[in-house]
Amino acid sequence: MTHIHKTIGALLLPIAVLISDYALAENQDCLNGYEFLKSQRKGDGIALPHTGLEMNSQYDTHQVCYRGKDVTQWAAGLGMEITSGSNGFFKNGTVAIVTAHERLEDGRGYWAGDYKAALILLRVDEETGELKRTMLATQKQDNDPTKTIEDFHLAGYDEFNKVVYFETPAFATASAIYSFPVFPVLQGEKPVLKYFGPGRIDFVMFDLGTSNASRNIGNVLVWRDEIFPDRGRDEVLYLINSAGKQICKVDSTDPGYRFNPVCINH
Incomplete structure (x- = not known):
């Protein structure tokens, strides 16, 4: 991926606007949502309908819409489902980072591990308007179980330092927190994932x-x-x-x- 925007710094948004403009249901009619976004002059943005009301669940989403079409399955990948996302990195919502994991069947539970998960970048091509998808990261094993990335779930965004936080399961009763700077990712580089510590994020x-x-x-x-x-x-x-x-x-x-x-x- 080449340069996305010429003036990245001027376009970044604070955390307060990360929640999707039309939201609050498990599934949205993408076409109806698109009409609303067009009325707000955001019709070219990537919509991530919100599925939680609490502040610490503002990244929860299971759906991706673009220009009135439901592109969730394409965004997640074959056999995968969207688990979280943020489209608050640009004013017009033309970039989003989402997470996805394998849709389990046959009675398998996520607690047992051994499933696919991914961190994914979605962006709108400035020239063609085409939605692009880039795989940023997948699971990572480590001798330290608290530093093994089994899954991804966006948990926070530090607007001041431009850092994205996500959580991953660590043991049966805990989570581990990782972070990565967003600027390199928006410029086409792979994220450098840094272990932040144990726990779950309440608020950045x-x-x-x-x-x-x-x-x-x-x-x-x-x-x-x-x-x-x-x-x-x-x-x-x-x-x-x-x-x-x-x-x-x-x-x-x-x-x-x-x-x-x-x-x-x-």
Whole structure:
């Protein structure tokens, strides 16, 4: 793939607009959605109908639409199904990153592993308007089971540092988080996947206009499993910096913790 856009930096969007403009059902009528997007002057964009209402599920999608047509199966690949995606890297939505895994049959469960999964780039050719598909990554084995990539699920985007986060299963009860810079991918390079740490992402901080949130731009709220003598295994919320270093434990009982995280220890 050659150069995609001449002015990448000017076209990147903040996380707040990553959710698809028409959404909130398991399956959408792509044609109806296309008419809506055209009315918003976004008809040439890749639509990823949203399938979750919670902020930490904003990347959940099982469908890809382009110019009124359902192109989900083509985007996922033969025998695969879409599991997550983001189209918020350009203002016009002409680039998307999606994840897919094998559609299991015969009673097999994903917990057992041994299935195909992929990280995929979709982009609209600027000259022809044709939708292009590029395989970015597939599973990766490692001697450390927490660093073995069995599957992919987009979990966050750091708009300030232009970094994409995804999660993969690690053991039966936990996940591992990986990241990669998006600029090289948008310019045609393969992603350099970096292990970020254990846990699952709750929220990637961006500038929300509050002093505490501004101080935490690029930091990540992550749930991590811990064992307690009185209640066994439980999840604890931590604030982690963009390098993967733990900053503090966060008071998750505060309803505004995503916008004004309060450290309860250092």
